[in-house]
Each structure stands twice: as structure tokens, then as C-alpha cells.
Amino acid sequence: MNFTLRVWRQDGPETAGRFEEYPARNIPDEASFLEMLDLVNEDLIGKGIEPVEFDHDCREGICGTCSLTIDGVPHGPGRGTTCQLYMRSFREGEVIVIEPFRATPFPILRDLTVDRGAFDTIIQSGGFISERSGSAPDANAVPIPKTIADLAMDAASCIGCGACAAACPNSSAMLFVGAKVSHLGLLPQGKPEKNRRALSMVRSMDEAGFGNCSNYYACEAVCPASIPASFIASLNRQYAVAAAKETVGATL
Amino acid sequence: MAGHAPSSSAAAGFPVLRWFFSSLGKKTVVAVTGLVLVGFVTGHLLGNLTFFFGPDAMNTYAMKLQALGPLLWVVRIGLLVAVGLHIVFTMLLWKENQAATPQKYAVKAPMKTTIFARTMRLTGLIVLAFVAFHLAHFTLWLVNPAFAGYQTLLNGHEVHDVYRMVVVGFQNPFVSGFYILSLALVAFHLSHGVASLFQTLGLTNQTLRPKFEFLARIFAWTLFVGYSAIPVSILFYG
Amino acid sequence: MTPDAHIPDGPLKDKWTHYKNHAKIISPANKRKFKILIVGSGLAGGSAAATLGEQGYDIECFCYQDSPRRAHSIAAQGGINAAKNYQNDGDSAYRLFYDTVKGGDFRSRESNVHRLAEVSNAIIDQCVAQGVPFAREYGGLLGNRSFGGAQVSRTFYARGQTGQQLLLGTYQALSAQIGTGKVKMFPRTEMLDLVLVDGHAKGIVVRDMVTGEIRSHAGDAVLLCTGGYGNVFYLSTNAKGCNVTATWRAYKRGAFFANPCYTQIHPTCIPVSGDYQSKLTLMSESLRNDGRVWAPKRKEDCAKAPQDIPEEDRDYYLERKYPSFGNLAPRDISSRSAKEICDEGRGVGPTGLGVYLDFADAIKRLGRDVVEERYSNLFEMYHNITGENAYERPMRIYPAVHYTMGGLWVDYNLMSNIPGLHVLGEANFSDHGANRLGASALMQGLADGYFVIPYTLGNYLTSQFGKKRPETTDPAFQEVEKEVRERTAALLAVKGTRSVDSFHRELGMLLWDKCGMARDKAGLEEAIARLPKLREEFWKDVRVLGVGENLNESLEKAGRVADFLEFGELMCRDALARDESCGGHFRIDHQTPDGEALRDDENFSHVAAWQYQGPNAVPTRNEEPLVYEEVKLATRSYK
Structure with missing residues (x-):
């Protein structure tokens, strides 16, 4: 298969970027999108042009490293990560526009590589259960209904790729934060810190400069882990309760 | 109040401000004021529908409303505050959203977002203009000063003839057209807004959300039909 | 020389308890004076950093990924073993220990495995x-x-996403701990060398992958948790x-590399297509x-569509050869059987390198719904x-390299032969012997980080009281930093014609061919002879564009491939020297008449710990004998 790529090139965080056009020739249709980029890069190296930098690692859809916006859609057409996108989903001769994830809190490092450290900062502010290694009670000491465990698992499947914020017209990180707040808040082990967690994670999210949720649900449409936006409602609820408690001075 | 306020020292001292000026707090304010306004448009419609029961019914309704006296002013000021907060907080959110997305994608792909959601600010602003006109038209009588002189007898008392004012007002096809168009935009606004406020207030889940979305649209377009029925019937049936 | 594993005295079942009771302890006030450098943030590194951080140590943690949450532990699907016996089916720590030793084909260290269980x-x-x-x-x-x-x-799991x-959880x-400031995290930072001061591991040299800055970090101990x-x-x-860079650099600074030839080939992967x-x-x-694994009985049938091959012409070879374990035979055995079938010319698919994994019977027996519920994500x-x-036609599968049991040699304290250098998780060699059982890698990574290193690290640190932590301005650091800079500059200076990947691919094909699922003397010798030539060509002809002072993936890859090119030779040497078959190491010249691995316990019941001797010298092979007090060596049989 043959394609024309319009790729965003940017030398560094401070420099201006531009689109460059490269041909992608003789691409097997079983190749993944990233393998197609590998082949184009080999070509570029042969011509003495620096290869296009893009983030990738596990290439099996779980690590959340890959992060391309393809034809305006984070991770491209279909459900799943960029690394799980195969060239047979494209038409012969198509022009494919490849951009980095765009959002103020995700500064571009180079070409298609962005810094998603803001997500780590949010988790560090409260996205955990405080617990000391070796101090845990027996794993079966607290039964957790299967339905709750399953729902928590749905929320916990977030791979932290950032597509939600990249797809959101407001660059909101609500789906990411909502998933973590829900995952931990649903489990009995996470309840003691529920209010503190919701407050600090939302504050950390605000400070990072993410936009606000307008309930557009673009996040849900692109999420490779199929995290539903109902976890955003759950975050809204938990935050309102926690903030109200804090406002009246109730114990958090 | 640049950016998100929670880290600003002024808000930090007052937990309530810290709450309301956080990203989620601002949205809560918009949702709660939106809910108030949804309540208003519903009540307003129910009042308007007295039109179909004839002049006396409508004028009685108007007179009883006037008779509330100070309470009416409480409601009016309350609504004005709700509108004000709804707009100011939306603008604050919008400003932050702009800052969070300085560079748009070269290719636009709307994904799952509905047209109702995408046009919220636009429909909101046009509706605001309409409300201003509507107040000037039927409440302050600025558009047609003759409205002030419309009087009628109701149970022996002389009262303002609201019914006649409405009929005369809507006999102008431009006024009716603008009114109907604006109400369509209100319905647009509410098609997203009503379902959205359940999401923002956290009163939904995966099962309920599609149901709320469906019901919100039914609700919004029912309002539209109800409101439009009046000018339509005046225009077409005199 | 024989490396000393420092295994505690006493009966096997009491060793760890006894060790803990007598381990040297560092008071909270002193813990904060020690700075620990942890390289890698997967299950082993992340859990160690979190635990040591909460205990009060001053931690610096490094990972090449953009976030610690992306370490490759994340990709493990199946589960994690534990001897909870929640099913009341007769499990116990002893049984888990025994299964692991047996699964490892009696080439692991008893005391470590028992502690793991x-x-x-x-x-x-x-x-x-x-x-x-x-x-x-x-x-x-x-x-x-x-x-x-x-x-x-005994396997606990979270859908297909246990890892x-x-x-x-670890992240x-x-x-x-990062939030509290006890751990300082350095993502997108790659360790490029180890710094020894007076023979102790006291620091590392890293490259900031965004700015290209090469700098040193000094600490009181170094933990390598860098995977396989x-x-x-x-x-x-x-x-x-x-990559192998962190462990390989440590090896070149004197750490022993143990059993590099033990590699695990996983039986159920999607075949290569091009x-x-x-x-x-x-x-x-x-x-x-x-699923049931089969291949056509006759070569002529291979090109046919699977549904056109009648039942009697199918060879359910795992069920035939291993009636008691059947399709659940351990990984090394299943993988090798698939290779044998394909070598016989009975492989399926466009490349002939594949066998069928068929769910037709399962769908008939359980219904499609149940199969969907269990495996839909995998089918998708x-x-x-x-x-x-795959609901309609059987899957095609073929083995692929998956895990490496070999790694840096460590003693019972998880410390290498270099004082202060500790190695955790897949990066060390200690627990899986010659073959790892499913759902045991996650167990080992977390065991090392949460429950072993917090007890054993003190053993080394107590010896460092009163010794000042070196500064990164010390000559030892400056020297290594200079070497790293020169090496990076050298990679950029070659300006040859071939991309890094083309060399990597060539290396991979050579090793898969000669040192993959089946190995023999002649092939290994050939690889050992060819590798120096490939290395030479690499350093003459590799093309790395761009500069060192920017994000430059080609440069990162070039450094890693340069190390793989050296490491590959050591792997082949180890495979050649281990003149027996065991677990994942299968020597064609050592098999039973029916094609099973033939161990040589008399001569090879030991760990091979390789010692670097200089750039062009043949490394020394040290042996740590494996003493079995509890387990009786037996021929592994899954029939």
C-alpha cells in the first residue's frame, strides 16, 4: 500500500513546528501504524533526513506510551491505541495527517513526542491508597462484592495515555482523574482517603492547566481502554461531597 | 481571578470560594443556576399556556403574578442572579478552556460530540439577546409603548390586558419568527444542558446517562412545541 | 573462583525467618542519611523505591519511559501465583516452592525459591x-x-491485565512517596554506566533523554531493576x-552475569508475518x-483450510505426547514441540511457522458465551x-522470546559480587532456574521489591556507616562520565550507511537461528565467530543522524544495540559451555530418544557466573554449585 504522510515536525519544546510531507511506499497491509512509521523512518535515514520522533514502547496496547493524533483523532480511527492500528484500516493512496497530542499541559518535546508528566503529578497528589508494605491484613479479610470489584476494574483499566485530554476540545483531564478517583473510591480499602483524594487530585488537575469538562464525551469516544464517562459523574459527585464537607468544616 | 482560582490566596482562606472557583465548582455553579433557569422556563411555559384558555384565564394569571408584590421581586432578582452567574462562570470556564487548547488540530474530527453540545455558547448568547428583547417587548413595553395602554376589565377590576398584548405582539411575523427561532435555540441549549447538568452534579451513571440524554431532548423540544404553539396559533389562526 | 551465595544456615524452611530475626537493622534516624539509587521502575524497581522510600531512605529512581507507570511489567497478562490455598486444593508454600524448582528444571537456588514461595x-x-x-x-x-x-x-488475576x-498498584x-518527596523520580533518563568507588557501587551515569545531558548521580547503594x-x-x-545496557555495563564493571543462555520462549504468540x-x-x-493445540498429520494438508482437515488427520501433539498435562505442558516443552512440528514441515500459515490453537471443542462444550466471557479480549x-x-477458525500460534531467566548474579541478599550493587526482578538470575513457570515473574518482581530488599539492604548499608558518600565531582565519576560521552560521540561520528534497526534485526535473526529454541555446538560456534564481525561492521557503518543534545531515539537505540551485539556473544558462549539441555536451554546434541531435554546433573548442576576480562578477552566462567537439601533431582516429566 502507498500513502502520503503529513507529519508534524518540531525540533524542540521552544521552537515552532511545521508540517512536512513524506511518502510511505510499499507498506504491507498487515503492518501496524507504528511499523509503517518505522519503514518511513528507515527511508528518511537512508536519505539523510532525521527520523520522525514518536513515543512508543510495548506495542501491544497496554503501556499507554504511543500518542499520535491521526487525522484529528487521538490514536486514529477505531478503538484502541495507535500501536494496535493496522494499515488495512486505511485506503490506498490516502493522505494521512499525523500530529502530536495537543494540550497546554502536554508540551511537545520533539516532533510527535509530548510530555505527559502532568498525569504523574496528579497521581502523586492523591491517586493512591496510603498503605505500608507488610502491614496489610489477609487479602480475603474484607470481602468485596464481585460487582464492585468489576466496576473498580473497569475504572482501573485506564492506561494513562492522555488521549482523553488530547481529544477533548477543552483539554480536560476529567476522564483520567475520574477513572482513578472512582477505582480507588469504590474499594473499601480506598474509602478512608476518599474525600482527601478527590479534593487533591482535582486541585492538582486544575493547577496543571487542564481545561474544564463540557460533557462533550470526546474522551469516551477515543479512550483505548473504553473507560465510560460515567466515572466523570462519579468524580463530580465525590468532589462536591468532599468540597461541601470541607466548606462546613466537617471531618474529611 | 485569572486561571483556576483555588491556588490563589484570597480563595484559599474561604473554603466556599475555593470550592466554587475550582474547575468542578465552577461547573457546579453553572449546573445549579442552569437548573434554576430550567425551572423558570418550565413554570413560564405553564403560565403561558393559559393563553389557550382565553383572555380571562391569561389575565387572571398575570394579575395573580403581579399581586405577589415583593415576592415577585425576590424571584426576579433571583433569576437575574442565576442568569448572571450562569454567564459569568461559563465565561470563566471558557477562558480557561481557551488557555488549555492554544493550538487546534489541523484536521477537525468532531468525534462523539453532539451539535447541541458544540453550540452551547453560541445558543446561550443568542438566547441572552432574545431574553433582553423579550423583556423589552412584553415586560418593559419598550418595543411597542402602546402595550402600556392595553387595559381590560377582569371581575370588575381594571387590569393590564396581557392577552391582547400577546396577540398584537405576535401578529408581527418578524417578532414571531424571531421568537420561534430563539426558542429553537433554547431547545438546542437544553438538549445538551439538561442532561449535562445531571452529569455535572454527579447524579447519573452508565445506565442512566443515555436515558437522561433522551429525556432531556424530549423535554427540551416539548418546551419548544409548547412555547411556539402560541405565536404559531396567532399567526395562522389569528 | 566460586562466588559465595551467603545462604543462611539452618533447615530450608527456617532460613528466611532466621535471616530476618538476625538481619542488621538501620534505625529510622540513620535511614534518611542513606541515598539509594534505583534504576528501573517496574514491579521490582517501583516496589523497592516505594517501600524503601516509606521506610525513610532517600531514594532516586530512574526509568527510560516517560512515566514509571509504563514499565514493561505492565504487559503481563495472566496472573500472579501465591500459596494462599484459598481453593483448599492442597496448595502450600512448600508445593509452590517445589513446583518452581521443578519448573526451573532444577537449576535454581533452593533457598531463594523457598523464600519466594x-x-x-x-x-x-x-x-x-x-x-x-x-x-x-x-x-x-x-x-x-x-x-x-x-x-x-493458585493464580490471582485481574482480567487479562494482571501485570x-x-x-x-506499585506505581x-x-x-x-514521590509526592512526599522521599523519592525523586527521573523519567526519560537512561542509565549508561555504573560507577565504582573503591570497588563499591556508588553511582551511575545517566543520559537525560530529552536534553541529552550526561550526568552522574552518587548514592550509598545501587539497585538495578532493569528487566531482561x-x-x-x-x-x-x-x-x-x-534493553540489556544497565546490566551489561555493570557486567563490564565487574559484576558476574549468570546463566545468560536461559531464555524463555513463550508458546502462544501470534506468528511472524513479515x-x-x-x-x-x-x-x-x-x-x-x-484451546487445543494441533497440526496436520500430513505435510500435504498444511495448505488446506483448517476446517477441511478431518479430525483423524489432525495431530493433537501435546495431548498425544503429554497425556497428563496435555495442552497445559510447561512453556519450554510446548514451545519446543511446536518448533519440532514446523521443522518437520507440518507448520501452518503463510510462513509455515505456526500451529493451530483450536477453540471449536471449547465452544461446543461451554457455549460461545462462556468462551467469549473468558477470552473475548484476546480473540479481539x-x-x-x-x-x-478465532471463533470460526482456529488461531495460529508460534513461540516467541518472552522472558530471560538469566541475569546478573546475586547472592541471598540480592547483592551482586560488586558490594553495594543489588539486582532485583528479571534483571537478576536467582529464582527461575532454566525455565520460569507462568504467573511467577510478577511474584518474583514484587517479592524482591516489597519483601526481600527491605530486609537485606541493611546488611550492606551497615557496613557503610561512617563512610562518606562520594561526590559526583570525584575523579571516579568524572572518568566514567568521560567514557560515556566519548562513546555517545563515537556512535554519532560513524556516519555510515545502515540504520541501527537493520543491525539489530540481523543480530536477532542470527541469535534466533543459532541460540534460539534449539541450539547445537556447531551453530553456537558459528555465531560466536560471526558476532565480532557484525560488531565491527556496526561501528564502521551505522548511521545515527542528529545530535546528542536533543531527544534522539536513533542514538538511544544505537547504544542499546551496541551492547546487545556484545551481550549476544556471551549468551552464545554460555549456551556452548552448558553442554547439556535444561529448561529453556535445549541442546539438540543432548536429548532423550523421544526428544526431551537431557540434563547432566553431574557436571552442570551449577550456576554459570561469567566474569568480564577486558574488551577482546574471553570471559571467565565461574561456577556456583547448586546444593539441593530438600528437593531430590528428578527428570522433569509432564507425561
């Missing part, structure tokens, strides 16, 4: 307390499954960034619980990659 239960408790959403039954208690050939149900959930614990070297084969199920391919995708072994993944629907 002992702490396995605490890991599950720990993870549940962290909020890991393990599968549960309706009553709210934890669910288990039997996995990877175990005869008891992800465990890593996120969250680590994040909590499977990517030496180019195609593997590892993440693209996985030379454009960048990685292989594993599908959870749990598929073998319900398969469909996405191959475009085939």
Missing part, C-alpha cells in the same frame, strides 16, 4: 490493600485459576525499549486452558492483528 502470600495481601482489583467471586472473596501447567489453582494492575505506592534482555533477539514480546515486523504479540497462556486482539476470526 514464603513471601508470596504477603504480596497478595499487599496488592489488595493497595486497591488492585483482582477477580472476585460473588461472595466477595478472591478468585483463582490454574495457570501455566500448575495442578492447583497492569499490579504495576499500577501508585511509588507516586505517594529478550530484545537481543530483536523480535520478542518485550517492549521496544527493553520482515517489517517490529515486535511479537503474546496472547495469554490461559488460552491453553480451553487476535482479530485486530491478523484479521481472522
Whole structure:
């Protein structure tokens, strides 16, 4: 298969970027999108042009490293990560526009590589259960209904790729934060810190400069882990309760 | 109040401000004021529908409303505050959203977002203009000063003839057209807004959300039909 | 020389308890005076950083990924073993210990494996307390499954994403410590060398992958938790960034590299489809619980559509050869059987390198709904990659490199022969012998980080009281930094014609061919002869564009491939010297008449710990004898 790529090139965080056009020739249709980029890069190296930098690692859809916006859609057409996108989903001769994830809190490092450290900062502010290694009670000491465990698992499947914020017209990180707040808040082990967690994670999210949720649900449409936006409602609820408690001075 | 306020020292001292000026707090304010306004448009419609029961019914309704006296002013000021907060907080959110997305994608792909959601600010602003006109038209009588002189007898008392004012007002096809168009935009606004406020207030889940979305649209377009029925019937049936 | 494993005295079952009771302890006030450098943030590194951080040590943690949450532990699908015996099916720590030693083909260190089995239960408790959403039954208690050939149900799992959930638990614990400032995290930072001061590991030299800055970090001890070297084969199920650089650099500074030839080939991967391919995708072994593996009996049938091959012409070879374990035979055995079938010319698919994994019977027996419930994500993944629907036609599978049991040599304290250099998780060699059982890698990574190193690290640190931590301005650091800079500059200066990947692919093909699933003397000797030439060509002809002072993936890859090119030779040397077959190391010249691995316990019941002797010198092979007090060596049989 043959394609024309319009790729965003940017030398560094401070420099201006531009689109460059490269041909992608003789691409097997079983190749993944990233393998197609590998082949184009080999070509570029042969011509003495620096290869296009893009983030990738596990290439099996779980690590959340890959992060391309393809034809305006984070991770491209279909459900799943960029690394799980195969060239047979494209038409012969198509022009494919490849951009980095765009959002103020995700500064571009180079070409298609962005810094998603803001997500780590949010988790560090409260996205955990405080617990000391070796101090845990027996794993079966607290039964957790299967339905709750399953729902928590749905929320916990977030791979932290950032597509939600990249797809959101407001660059909101609500789906990411909502998933973590829900995952931990649903489990009995996470309840003691529920209010503190919701407050600090939302504050950390605000400070990072993410936009606000307008309930557009673009996040849900692109999420490779199929995290539903109902976890955003759950975050809204938990935050309102926690903030109200804090406002009246109730114990958090 | 640049950016998100929670880290600003002024808000930090007052937990309530810290709450309301956080990203989620601002949205809560918009949702709660939106809910108030949804309540208003519903009540307003129910009042308007007295039109179909004839002049006396409508004028009685108007007179009883006037008779509330100070309470009416409480409601009016309350609504004005709700509108004000709804707009100011939306603008604050919008400003932050702009800052969070300085560079748009070269290719636009709307994904799952509905047209109702995408046009919220636009429909909101046009509706605001309409409300201003509507107040000037039927409440302050600025558009047609003759409205002030419309009087009628109701149970022996002389009262303002609201019914006649409405009929005369809507006999102008431009006024009716603008009114109907604006109400369509209100319905647009509410098609997203009503379902959205359940999401923002956290009163939904995966099962309920599609149901709320469906019901919100039914609700919004029912309002539209109800409101439009009046000018339509005046225009077409005199 | 014989490296001393420092195994505590006493009966096997009491060794760890005894060790803990007498381990040297560092008071909280003193802990904060020690700075520990942890390289890698997967299950082993992340759990160590979180635990040591919360205990009060001053931690610096490094990872090449953009976030610690992306370490490759995340990709483990199947589960994690623990001897909880929640199923009341006769499990115990002893049984887990025994299965692991047997699964490792009697080439692991008894004391380490026993400790692993002992702490396995605490890991599950720990993870549940962290909020890991393990599968549960309706009553709210934890669910288990039997996995990877175990005869008891001891595997805990979180859908097909167990590694992800465990890593996120670790990542969250680590994040909590980063939040408090006890751990300083350096993502997108790659360790390029180890610094020794007076023979002790006291620092590392790293490259900031965004700015290209090369700088040193000094500490009181160094923990390498950098995973395995499977990517030496180019195609593997590892993440693209996985590499041997950290451990290889440590080896070149004097750390012993143990059993590099022990590599695990996972039986259920999606077959290779072309030379454009960048990685292989594993599908959870749990598929073998319900799928039946077969190949056509006759070569002529291979090109036929599977549904056109009648039952009597199918060879369910695992069930035929291993009636008691059948399709659940251990990984090395299943993989090798698939290779034999394909070598006989009975492989299926366009390349002839594949066998069928058939769910038709399972669908008939359980109904499509049940099969969907159990495996839908895997079936979807398969469909996405191959475009085939596995509900209707059998999957094609082929083995792929998956895990490496070899690694830096460590003693019972998880410390290498270099004082202060500790090695955890897949990066060390200690627990899996010659073959790792399914659901044991996650167990080992977390055991090392949460429950072993916090007890054993003090043993070294107490010897360092009163010794000042070196400064990065010391000559020892300056010297290594200079070497690293020169090496980076050298890679950029070659300006040849071939891309880094083309060398990597060539290396991988050579090793897969000569040192893959089956090895023999002649092939290994040939590889050992060819590798120096390939290295030479690399340094003459590699093309790395761009500069060192920017994000430059070609440069990162070039450094890693340069190390793989050296490491590959050591792997072949080890495979050649280990003149027996055991576990994942199968020598064609050492097999039983019916094709099973033939061990030579008399001569090879030891760990081979290789010692670097200089750039062009042949390394020395040291032996640590494996003493079995509890387990009686037996021929591994799964028939």
C-alpha cells in the first residue's frame, strides 16, 4: 500500500513546528501504524533526513506510551491505541495527517513526542491508597462484592495515555482523574482517603492547566481502554461531597 | 481571578470560594443556576399556556403574578442572579478552556460530540439577546409603548390586558419568527444542558446517562412545541 | 573462583525467618542519611523505591519511559501465583516452592525459591490493600485459576491485565512517596554506566533523554531493576525499549552475569508475518486452558483450510505426547514441540511457522458465551492483528522470546559480587532456574521489591556507616562520565550507511537461528565467530543522524544495540559451555530418544557466573554449585 504522510515536525519544546510531507511506499497491509512509521523512518535515514520522533514502547496496547493524533483523532480511527492500528484500516493512496497530542499541559518535546508528566503529578497528589508494605491484613479479610470489584476494574483499566485530554476540545483531564478517583473510591480499602483524594487530585488537575469538562464525551469516544464517562459523574459527585464537607468544616 | 482560582490566596482562606472557583465548582455553579433557569422556563411555559384558555384565564394569571408584590421581586432578582452567574462562570470556564487548547488540530474530527453540545455558547448568547428583547417587548413595553395602554376589565377590576398584548405582539411575523427561532435555540441549549447538568452534579451513571440524554431532548423540544404553539396559533389562526 | 551465595544456615524452611530475626537493622534516624539509587521502575524497581522510600531512605529512581507507570511489567497478562490455598486444593508454600524448582528444571537456588514461595502470600495481601482489583467471586472473596501447567489453582488475576494492575498498584505506592518527596523520580533518563568507588557501587551515569545531558548521580547503594534482555533477539514480546545496557555495563564493571543462555520462549504468540515486523504479540497462556493445540498429520494438508482437515488427520501433539498435562505442558516443552512440528514441515500459515490453537471443542462444550466471557479480549486482539476470526477458525500460534531467566548474579541478599550493587526482578538470575513457570515473574518482581530488599539492604548499608558518600565531582565519576560521552560521540561520528534497526534485526535473526529454541555446538560456534564481525561492521557503518543534545531515539537505540551485539556473544558462549539441555536451554546434541531435554546433573548442576576480562578477552566462567537439601533431582516429566 502507498500513502502520503503529513507529519508534524518540531525540533524542540521552544521552537515552532511545521508540517512536512513524506511518502510511505510499499507498506504491507498487515503492518501496524507504528511499523509503517518505522519503514518511513528507515527511508528518511537512508536519505539523510532525521527520523520522525514518536513515543512508543510495548506495542501491544497496554503501556499507554504511543500518542499520535491521526487525522484529528487521538490514536486514529477505531478503538484502541495507535500501536494496535493496522494499515488495512486505511485506503490506498490516502493522505494521512499525523500530529502530536495537543494540550497546554502536554508540551511537545520533539516532533510527535509530548510530555505527559502532568498525569504523574496528579497521581502523586492523591491517586493512591496510603498503605505500608507488610502491614496489610489477609487479602480475603474484607470481602468485596464481585460487582464492585468489576466496576473498580473497569475504572482501573485506564492506561494513562492522555488521549482523553488530547481529544477533548477543552483539554480536560476529567476522564483520567475520574477513572482513578472512582477505582480507588469504590474499594473499601480506598474509602478512608476518599474525600482527601478527590479534593487533591482535582486541585492538582486544575493547577496543571487542564481545561474544564463540557460533557462533550470526546474522551469516551477515543479512550483505548473504553473507560465510560460515567466515572466523570462519579468524580463530580465525590468532589462536591468532599468540597461541601470541607466548606462546613466537617471531618474529611 | 485569572486561571483556576483555588491556588490563589484570597480563595484559599474561604473554603466556599475555593470550592466554587475550582474547575468542578465552577461547573457546579453553572449546573445549579442552569437548573434554576430550567425551572423558570418550565413554570413560564405553564403560565403561558393559559393563553389557550382565553383572555380571562391569561389575565387572571398575570394579575395573580403581579399581586405577589415583593415576592415577585425576590424571584426576579433571583433569576437575574442565576442568569448572571450562569454567564459569568461559563465565561470563566471558557477562558480557561481557551488557555488549555492554544493550538487546534489541523484536521477537525468532531468525534462523539453532539451539535447541541458544540453550540452551547453560541445558543446561550443568542438566547441572552432574545431574553433582553423579550423583556423589552412584553415586560418593559419598550418595543411597542402602546402595550402600556392595553387595559381590560377582569371581575370588575381594571387590569393590564396581557392577552391582547400577546396577540398584537405576535401578529408581527418578524417578532414571531424571531421568537420561534430563539426558542429553537433554547431547545438546542437544553438538549445538551439538561442532561449535562445531571452529569455535572454527579447524579447519573452508565445506565442512566443515555436515558437522561433522551429525556432531556424530549423535554427540551416539548418546551419548544409548547412555547411556539402560541405565536404559531396567532399567526395562522389569528 | 566460586562466588559465595551467603545462604543462611539452618533447615530450608527456617532460613528466611532466621535471616530476618538476625538481619542488621538501620534505625529510622540513620535511614534518611542513606541515598539509594534505583534504576528501573517496574514491579521490582517501583516496589523497592516505594517501600524503601516509606521506610525513610532517600531514594532516586530512574526509568527510560516517560512515566514509571509504563514499565514493561505492565504487559503481563495472566496472573500472579501465591500459596494462599484459598481453593483448599492442597496448595502450600512448600508445593509452590517445589513446583518452581521443578519448573526451573532444577537449576535454581533452593533457598531463594523457598523464600519466594514464603513471601508470596504477603504480596497478595499487599496488592489488595493497595486497591488492585483482582477477580472476585460473588461472595466477595478472591478468585483463582490454574495457570501455566500448575495442578492447583493458585493464580490471582485481574482480567487479562494482571501485570497492569499490579504495576499500577506499585506505581501508585511509588507516586505517594514521590509526592512526599522521599523519592525523586527521573523519567526519560537512561542509565549508561555504573560507577565504582573503591570497588563499591556508588553511582551511575545517566543520559537525560530529552536534553541529552550526561550526568552522574552518587548514592550509598545501587539497585538495578532493569528487566531482561529478550530484545537481543530483536523480535520478542518485550517492549521496544527493553534493553540489556544497565546490566551489561555493570557486567563490564565487574559484576558476574549468570546463566545468560536461559531464555524463555513463550508458546502462544501470534506468528511472524513479515520482515517489517517490529515486535511479537503474546496472547495469554490461559488460552491453553480451553484451546487445543494441533497440526496436520500430513505435510500435504498444511495448505488446506483448517476446517477441511478431518479430525483423524489432525495431530493433537501435546495431548498425544503429554497425556497428563496435555495442552497445559510447561512453556519450554510446548514451545519446543511446536518448533519440532514446523521443522518437520507440518507448520501452518503463510510462513509455515505456526500451529493451530483450536477453540471449536471449547465452544461446543461451554457455549460461545462462556468462551467469549473468558477470552473475548484476546480473540479481539487476535482479530485486530491478523484479521481472522478465532471463533470460526482456529488461531495460529508460534513461540516467541518472552522472558530471560538469566541475569546478573546475586547472592541471598540480592547483592551482586560488586558490594553495594543489588539486582532485583528479571534483571537478576536467582529464582527461575532454566525455565520460569507462568504467573511467577510478577511474584518474583514484587517479592524482591516489597519483601526481600527491605530486609537485606541493611546488611550492606551497615557496613557503610561512617563512610562518606562520594561526590559526583570525584575523579571516579568524572572518568566514567568521560567514557560515556566519548562513546555517545563515537556512535554519532560513524556516519555510515545502515540504520541501527537493520543491525539489530540481523543480530536477532542470527541469535534466533543459532541460540534460539534449539541450539547445537556447531551453530553456537558459528555465531560466536560471526558476532565480532557484525560488531565491527556496526561501528564502521551505522548511521545515527542528529545530535546528542536533543531527544534522539536513533542514538538511544544505537547504544542499546551496541551492547546487545556484545551481550549476544556471551549468551552464545554460555549456551556452548552448558553442554547439556535444561529448561529453556535445549541442546539438540543432548536429548532423550523421544526428544526431551537431557540434563547432566553431574557436571552442570551449577550456576554459570561469567566474569568480564577486558574488551577482546574471553570471559571467565565461574561456577556456583547448586546444593539441593530438600528437593531430590528428578527428570522433569509432564507425561
